[in-house]
Structures are given as C-alpha cells and as structure tokens.
Amino acid sequence: xxxxxxxxxxxxGRYIERADDTARILDIYLQQILEDASVEDGACRSLFExxxxxxxxxxxPVGTREVxxxxxxxxxSSSSITGALxxxxxxxxxxxxxxxxxxxxxxxxTYLDLSxxxxxxxxxxxxxxxxxxxxxxxLANGVADATMSRDDSWLFLDLGRSIERVDMTxxxxxxxxxxxxxxxxxxxxxxxxxxxxxYLRTYRGRVSDRTAAEFLLLDRLFPRSMFFALSRAxxxxxxxxxxxxxxxxxxxxxRRLLGRARTGLEFRGVDEMLSDLPGYLESIQxxxxxxxxxIGTRYFPHAVIQWVGKGA
Amino acid sequence: xxxxxxxxxxxxxxxxxxxxxxxxxxxxxxxxxDVADLFSDYSFGRAWDEMFASPGVTRPAYDAVIKAVQALxxxxxxxxxxxxxxxxxxxxxxxxxxxxxxxxxxxxxxRIIEAAEWDVVSRGVSQRVKALEAFLADVYGDRRxxxxxxxxxxxxxxxxxxxxxxxxIEPANGVRIHVAGIDLIRDEQGKFRVLEDNVRIPSGVxxxxxxxxxxxxxxxxxxxxxxxxxxxxxxAKLLQALRKAAPRGISDPTIVLxxxxxxxxxxxxxxxxxxxxxxxLVEGRDLVxxxxxxxxxxxxxxxxxxxxxxxxxxxxxxxxxFIPTSxxxxxxxxxAARAGNVTIANAVGNGVADDKLLYTYVPDLVRYYLNxxxxxxxxxxxxxxxxxHLAEVLDRLDELVLKPVDGSGGxxxxxxxxxxxxxxxxxxxxxxxxPRGWIAQQVVxxxxxxxxxxxxxxxxxxxxxxxxxxxxxDVWVLPGGLTRVALPEGSLVVNSSQGGGSKxxxxxxxxxxxxxxxxxxxxxxxVEEVDTDGDGSIPAAALPAQLNMRSPxxxxxAAQDQQQQQQ
Numbered sequence: 062x063x064x065x066x067x068x069x070x071x072x073x074g075r076y077i078e079r080a081d082d083t084a085r086i087l088d089i090y091l092q093q094i095l096e097d098a099s100v101e102d103g104a105c106r107s108l109f110e111x112x113x114x115x116x117x118x119x120x121x122p123v124g125t126r127e128v129x130x131x132x133x134x135x136x137x138s139s140s141s142i143t144g145a146l147x148x149x150x151x152x153x154x155x156x157x158x159x160x161x162x163x164x165x166x167x168x169x170x171t172y173l174d175l176s177x178x179x180x181x182x183x184x185x186x187x188x189x190x191x192x193x194x195x196x197x198x199x200l201a202n203g204v205a206d207a208t209m210s211r212d213d214s215w216l217f218l219d220l221g222r223s224i225e226r227v228d229m230t231x232x233x234x235x236x237x238x239x240x241x242x243x244x245x246x247x248x249x250x251x252x253x254x255x256x257x258x259x260y261l262r263t264y265r266g267r268v269s270d271r272t273a274a275e276f277l278l279l280d281r282l283f284p285r286s287m288f289f290a291l292s293r294a295x296x297x298x299x300x301x302x303x304x305x306x307x308x309x310x311x312x313x314x315x316r317r318l319l320g321r322a323r324t325g326l327e328f329r330g331v332d333e334m335l336s337d338l339p340g341y342l343e344s345i346q347x348x349x350x351x352x353x354x355x356i357g358t359r360y361f362p363h364a365v366i367q368w369v370g371k372g373a
Numbered sequence: 374x375x376x377x378x379x380x381x382x383x384x385x386x387x388x389x390x391x392x393x394x395x396x397x398x399x400x401x402x403x404x405x406x407d408v409a410d411l412f413s414d415y416s417f418g419r420a421w422d423e424m425f426a427s428p429g430v431t432r433p434a435y436d437a438v439i440k441a442v443q444a445l446x447x448x449x450x451x452x453x454x455x456x457x458x459x460x461x462x463x464x465x466x467x468x469x470x471x472x473x474x475x476x477x478x479x480x481x482x483x484r485i486i487e488a489a490e491w492d493v494v495s496r497g498v499s500q501r502v503k504a505l506e507a508f509l510a511d512v513y514g515d516r517r518x519x520x521x522x523x524x525x526x527x528x529x530x531x532x533x534x535x536x537x538x539x540x541x542i543e544p545a546n547g548v549r550i551h552v553a554g555i556d557l558i559r560d561e562q563g564k565f566r567v568l569e570d571n572v573r574i575p576s577g578v579x580x581x582x583x584x585x586x587x588x589x590x591x592x593x594x595x596x597x598x599x600x601x602x603x604x605x606x607x608x609a610k611l612l613q614a615l616r617k618a619a620p621r622g623i624s625d626p627t628i629v630l631x632x633x634x635x636x637x638x639x640x641x642x643x644x645x646x647x648x649x650x651x652x653x654l655v656e657g658r659d660l661v662x663x664x665x666x667x668x669x670x671x672x673x674x675x676x677x678x679x680x681x682x683x684x685x686x687x688x689x690x691x692x693x694x695f696i697p698t699s700x701x702x703x704x705x706x707x708x709a710a711r712a713g714n715v716t717i718a719n720a721v722g723n724g725v726a727d728d729k730l731l732y733t734y735v736p737d738l739v740r741y742y743l744n745x746x747x748x749x750x751x752x753x754x755x756x757x758x759x760x761x762h763l764a765e766v767l768d769r770l771d772e773l774v775l776k777p778v779d780g781s782g783g784x785x786x787x788x789x790x791x792x793x794x795x796x797x798x799x800x801x802x803x804x805x806x807x808p809r810g811w812i813a814q815q816v817v818x819x820x821x822x823x824x825x826x827x828x829x830x831x832x833x834x835x836x837x838x839x840x841x842x843x844x845x846x847d848v849w850v851l852p853g854g855l856t857r858v859a860l861p862e863g864s865l866v867v868n869s870s871q872g873g874g875s876k877x878x879x880x881x882x883x884x885x886x887x888x889x890x891x892x893x894x895x896x897x898x899x900v901e902e903v904d905t906d907g908d909g910s911i912p913a914a915a916l917p918a919q920l921n922m923r924s925p926x927x928x929x930x931a932a933q934d935q936q937q938q939q940q
Binding site: 062063065066151154165169170301360362 | 463647648654659669670671
C-alpha cells in the first residue's frame with residue numbers, strides 16, 4: 062500500500078485511541094476534584110504534567126476550566142480530545158479510499174458533532190462529553206473491526222492504536238504515582254480502564270494495590286493492560302515485517318524496541334517494578350516514541366524533491 | 374382512493390388558488406388540496422417545463438413523481454429535504470469552495486427522462502464523442518481536417534489548450550477521451566441542444582451516484598412506481614475502459630487515480646471513484662518517475678504504475694513540461710507516456726477539442742469524420758472572428774450571452790439581458806481586443822423542473838451533463854447524467870460555484886410495469902454483466918432452483934422455555 066496512506070492509518074489508530082484514553086483519564090480526575098475541591102490546583106497541575114503539556118504559566122491557580130480548555134476542547138492541539146478527533150478525521154479524509162465508508166462516516170459524524178457535544182457538556186457537565194467520546198471511539202473501533210480487511214492497512218491502524226494504548230496506559234498509571242496521597246487510587250485507575258470488574262473476577266478475595274498494579278501492568282488477557290497492548294503492537298510489527306526471521310535477532314528496529322520493552326515487563330515481577338515505577342513508565346514511553354520514529358523511517362519515507370523547476 | 378369529502382374552508386381557499394390548474398387537468402392524475410398547495414407558487418415562463426405540458430397538465434413521464442409527492446404534506450416535504458441534506462454532510466459528499474467543505478445541495482424531486490428521449494440523447498452524445506476523438510487523433514497527427522478546409526489552422530493553434538507536448542504520445546488503444554461530459558440543455562421547444570463539450574477532466578459523476586443512493590432512501594415510494602435504469606455500473610465501466618487503455622503487452626495493469634489532494638473541489642469524487650474501482654488514490658508526491666517508467670511509493674518499496682486516471686489539469690501534470698513549480702504532478706510523466714510505458718487518461722492536449730470556438734465546428738466534424746448528420750444540434754452561436762458576425766454581436770450585446778472560449782465553471786459569462794450598461798461597455802472593449810477569445814450565443818431559456826424551495830415546489834432552470842466512457846471499442850453513455858439546477862429564482866446559471874444544486878436524473882426503462890397500459894410491453898433488456906476479465910461471473914445453473922436454508926439456531930434458552938412449558 063501507499064506509504065502516505067499507511068502513515069495516515071497509523072495515525073488514525075493513534076488519534077482514536079488517544080481521544081478515548083484522554084477522555085478516560087480526564088473523567089477520573091474531574092470526578093476526584095468534585096469529591097474534594099481542595100485538591101483542584103494540585104491535581105490539575107499533575108494532570109498537565111502527566112499528559113506532557115506545559116502548565117499554563119500565568120501564575121494563578123490551575124483548575125477544571127484550564128484542563129477542559131486545553132486537554133478536552135482545544136481544536137489546535139492533537140493532544141486534546143477534540144484536536145485528536147479532528148486529526149483522525151483529517152487523516153481519514155486523505156486516506157479516504159483505504160478507510161471503509163462506514164469508518165469514515167463514523168469519524169466524520171463525530172467531528173461534525175463536536176461543537177454540539179461541547180455545548181451540551183457546558184450545560185450538563187463534562188462527564189457526558191467523555192462518555193460520548195468513549196462511545197464514538199468505540200463505534201469507530203468497532204466499525205473498523207467489522208469492515209476492514211485484515212491486510213496491511215488494518216495492521217497499520219491497529220499498530221497505531223496499540224502503541225498509543227501502551228503510551229496512554231503508562232500515563233494513566235503515572236497519575237497514581239504523580240498524585241501521591243491525593244492521586245487517584247488503583248481502583249479508580251481500574252475503573253478508568255473499564256477493568257475493575259475483570260480485575261475483581263480475576264483476583265476475587267486478593268484485592269490490594271499490588272494485585273491491581275499487577276493487573277494493569279502485566280495481565281496477559283485484559284486488552285488494556287500494558288503487557289497486552291505492547292504484545293499486540295509487537296505482533297503487528299512482526300506481521301508487517303512478513304516474519305522474515307534471520308538467524309540472529311531481528312533487523313527491524315521498531316520490533317527490537319517493542320520486544321525489549323515487552324520482555325522488560327514480562328520477566329520482571331510486579332514488586333521489582335513497583336520499586337521504581339516512574340522510571341519504568343518513562344522507559345516504556347520512550348520505547349513507544351522511538352518505535353514510532355523507526356516505523357516512520359522504514360515505512361513512511363517522505364518524498365525527496367527530485368526536480369525543482371527554474372520558475373520557482 | 375380516500376373517500377371524497379367536502380373541503381374545509383382553508384382547503385377551499387387553496388383549491389380556489391389553483392382552480393385553474395385543477396380544471397385544466399385532463400390527465401388522470403387527481404390533485405388533493407394540500408398537494409395542489411405545494412404547487413401553488415408554480416409559475417410558467419417562456420421556458421419548457423419538463424413536468425407540466427400546460428398549467429395543470431402533467432407529462433406522462435412525471436406520473437410517478439406526482440403520485441409520490443401527493444402523499445406528502447408541506448412538513449413532510451421539508452423533513453425529507455432536510456434528511457437528504459444531512460445525509461450528504463454526514464457522508465462527506467461535499468465540494469470545496471475556497472478551502473471550506475460545503476455540501477452540494479441536492480433536490481428531493483428527481484428529474485425524469487423518457488426512454489425514447491434518452492435514446493436520442495445517448496446516441497447523440499456517443500456520436501459527438503466519437504467525432505471529437507477522431508478530431509484529436511487528426512489534430513495530433515496528419516491534420517487532414519485543416520487540409521480539407523473543415524477547420525482553419527489558426528483555430529487550432531490559437532487555442533489555449535492546444536498542446537505541442539501531446540505530439541508523439543500515441544494512446545495504446547487509440548483513445549484520448551476516456552471520459553467525456555457533454556453539457557446539454559433543453560430549449561423553449563423542449564429540444565435537447567449541446568451547450569459545451571468537456572473532454573479534459575469532466576467532473577460531477579460522483580453526484581450522479583450519490584444522488585441516486587440518497588434519493589432512493591428519502592423517496593422510496595417513487596422508485597416503487599417507476600422502472601429506472603441503474604447508474605451503479607459507472608465505476609465498473611470506467612475501470613474496464615482504463616484497463617483496456619493500458620500500454621501494450623500489459624494484461625493486468627496497475628491503475629491509479631491521480632488527485633490534486635484533499636483540498637481540491639472534487640476530492641470527494643476522486644475518493645469515491647478510487648474506492649468503487651478498487652484502485653489506489655495517489656497524489657503527485659506518491660509517484661516517482663525513473664527510466665521512463667512511473668512508480669508509486671508503497672510500504673513494500675516502489676511499484677510500477679501502468680495507467681493514470683488523472684484528475685489534475687494538463688498545466689500541473691508534469692513540471693518538466695508545464696508549470697515548473699507545480700507539486701501536484703510528477704516530473705517525467707509525459708516522457709514516460711511518450712515512451713509508451715504509461716497511459717495518461719484523459720490524454721494531454723484534449724483541451725483543443727473543447728475550446729468554445731472549436732465547438733462551433735463540431736457539427737461539421739460529425740459530418741466530416743463520421744459521415745452522419747448530428748443527432749443533437751448546437752445552440753446557435755456566432756464566431757466573432759468573422760467581421761459580419763462581430764458587427765452583429767456588438768450591435769446586440771444586450772440580447773446575447775457572451776462566453777470566454779477557455780472558461781469553465783460559468784466563469785466570465787455575461788448574460789446580455791441581465792447585465793448593466795457598464796458591464797456591457799466593459800465587455801465590448803474586451804471583445805474588440807480579442808475576438809478569438811469569445812463566442813456569442815442566443816439566450817436560451819433552459820427548461821424548468823419542479824424543485825423544492827422551502828416548503829413549496831417551484832420551477833427552476835436545469836441543464837444536463839451526461840457522462841460518456843470510451844474503451845476503444847465502444848462509447849458507453851451513463852443513463853441520465855448530472856442534472857444541475859440554478860437555485861435562485863429565474864437564474865440561468867447552474868454552476869455549483871454560483872448557487873447551483875443538483876437532482877437525481879431517472880431515465881425510464883423501455884419496459885414499464887404491467888399496470889401501465891399506455892406502453893406495449895417489450896422484452897426486458899438482458900442484464901449486462903460487467904466483468905472485466907470475461908470469466909468471473911457465476912452461471913445461473915450453478916445455483917439450485919430452490920434453496921433449503923435452515924432457520925437460524927434458536928439457542929439453548931428457547932429450548933429450555935419449551936421444556937418448561939411442557940412440564
């Protein structure tokens with residue numbers, strides 16, 4: 062398939078997942094602030110940090126308004142929910158022939174509805190907005206699942222989605238670390254991932270912070286655990302690589318990076334990880350960033366201008 | 374039929390308002406008061422109305438339309454029109470105006486064309502395309518047409534789109550006009566005439582496909598009452614034509630559609646055609662030329678391209694030969710085409726055949742190349758190069774329509790009767806400066822069709838662009854084509870960039886339902902399988918006469934229920 066289209070699909074996958082996960086993270090934060098207004102400034106500052114954004118620097122207290130303005134409704138930045146959904150739609154439009162019509166329609170309708178949903182959220186509270194975002198991204202994922210052939214275009218979409226999920230799950234867990242005593246509890250994190258019930262069923266009586274962390278980081282079966290998402294990304298990369306196994310290791314840089322991150326999770330116990338969780342999460346995030354660069358270098362080489370006219 | 378009741382006072386008023394209409398009705402179509410109300414603003418001018426033969430008398434072609442609309446009241450009409458508009462926006466059926474995506478307004482009420490009328494149109498369009506094809510081969514070949522005195526040499530070489538780079542590019546299957554859009558109008562007598570030819574990169578066919586899909590969804594009752602010819606074959610026909618246009622020796626060509634990109638006005642159309650043909654939609658930056666071949670950059674390296682259905686203008690296609698700063702094309706394309714390694718469809722240099730001055734010669738070209746009389750006439754046109762014509766035109770500027778010969782999209786057209794004195798003076802200067810740059814035509818009152826305006830139905834002027842696809846053996850014309858509507862009242866300009874909309878265009882099949890008594894039944898035409906390889910269709914015999922399908926497995930719960938009931 063065309064490199065340009067592959068790149069668009071990869072980013073559609075990332076943006077959809079980003080919108081979904083950002084909505085989940087913001088939702089738990091804002092609920093927490095509702096429960097205890099005294100933590101507002103601190104919680105919002107740590108949220109900006111977790112999402113890799115600069116804290117608005119006018120010196121005043123940072124609150125829900127700033128968080129919503131920059132992380133939910135900002136149209137210009139692709140790291141806000143609105144911006145990510147708009148970017149997904151722009152990419153789908155430029156890859157319109159490779160994205161199924163139903164998928165395109167799902168993204169287009171979401172985009173067209175954004176302003177209305179924001180207005181509604183301003184009346185009834187942001188929770189409804191986040192809920193709507195989760196529904197729309199689930200719809201886009203479901204439609205992609207049901208209408209796209211499992212060819213390279215699907216692999217690039219799913220690869221983008223998986224890598225973004227690893228990255229965002231790392232951020233989500235960081236909220237626990239960064240928040241300290243006032244941060245969200247592990248149970249809250251599980252809820253944000255829609256994982257709480259699966260977790261309770263799996264661990265039954267042994268509910269503790271340790272097992273909750275274990276579940277989110279290492280569970281082999283839950284699709285939002287970091288291990289699961291990382292393995293999936295690795296799997297997609299190796300499928301794109303056509304499984305050309307040499308005798309020694311692997312040639313593909315992205316596959317090496319993701320594989321190393323995955324084994325780092327898989328063969329280290331949860332206790333060891335908890336002893337330096339921030340360091341870990343950071344290394345996972347940089348593995349995701351480096352893998353993205355490696356994928357770009359290999360699959361999306363940008364056109365080199367080969368001919369320049371004299372009329373320029 | 375509902376039982377007749379006394380009309381309420383309000384209905385009676387409405388009835389009175391249209392009593393002329395109702396009394397004059399001689400056809401069987403009965404009016405209900407509220408339906409008549411929908412038409413209460415319907416006025417008749419000089420133009421040919423395609424629905425009403427005279428006030429209150431509908432033409433038989435529109436029986437089904439009247440029946441379907443009768444069932445609607447004003448609210449319903451509006452609701453359906455809104456739903457139609459919304460569905461276009463949701464699906465991204467838009468065109469870009471200055472970087473903003475706007476939906477292309479589509480009218481709820483389709484335009485109907487009778488089978489016999491269509492037969493003439495279709496043959497006439499096909500004839501015209503064949504003549505223009507022969508003309509292009511001649512222009513970029515021996516130029517017999519000049520030698521024999523049919524078209525003066527100067528008309529060719531002064532054409533803005535005459536392209537010397539097109540010399541020496543021999544199309545593999547002889548086709549230069551793979552796709553044509555011939556713009557037709559109906560004059561005051563209802564006669565179809567050609568307004569202009571488009572043989573470069575005609576657009577609009579996606580709206581034909583989308584209009585049909587959307588109209589069927591919002592007005593299903595209409596389609597249950599008529600037998601209309603399908604438009605959905607178009608992508609398959611186009612694909613077939615492009616495959617046949619492949620360079621010699623290539624049996625399974627790789628075809629791409631070259632788009633200027635997502636900000637082009639017709640981007641939606643490019644994506645639709647690429648999707649429905651199953652070919653890659655590429656931009657100039659996806660292509661690379663080397664060793665006289667064209668390749669596209671893919672995730673598994675560069676891949677050879679054999680046929681380029683380009684929707685990029687000549688001028689932007691290849692910076693080596695045309696506009697040197699263009700990034701919409703790919704340097705080297707033309708050289709690759711000249712080497713016979715890639716087919717560019719439509720061919721470069723076709724513009725010489727749709728120059729508006731050349732248009733005046735097309736009837737002669739039909740006679741010259743095909744030895745036939747033109748089936749569809751031109752609109753009467755003055756060639757301003759001829760001094761006598763020029764003098765007459767300058768004298769009658771306020772009665773005529775003047776068009777720049779190289780314009781498209783309705784740009785630069787001056788409609789004399791609607792122009793101010795200043796505009797006419799400016800026009801006079803321009804025409805005197807460059808008579809070759811203009812043609813003049815009589816004002817034709819384009820035919821009108823009923824159109825939803827607010828919650829009423831009113832007549833609006835329309836034209837018709839049928840699309841023809843040529844595969845080298847035959848010129849196929851898509852049944853119907855794009856009907857464009859001038860939405861402002863009285864306006865004669867249908868271009869989408871100037872307040873135009875469109876309509877679904879139904880060509881009635883020769884065979885109607887048994888219930889229709891006025892037509893003799895003919896054999897239904899054989900269903901044409903479009904099969905590009907010729908061996909992919911499933912013979913009917915392979916399917917069993919009767920299907921014995923099992924009902925869906927009800928699952929354990931249903932069985933449990935039964936057991937519980939038995940106990």
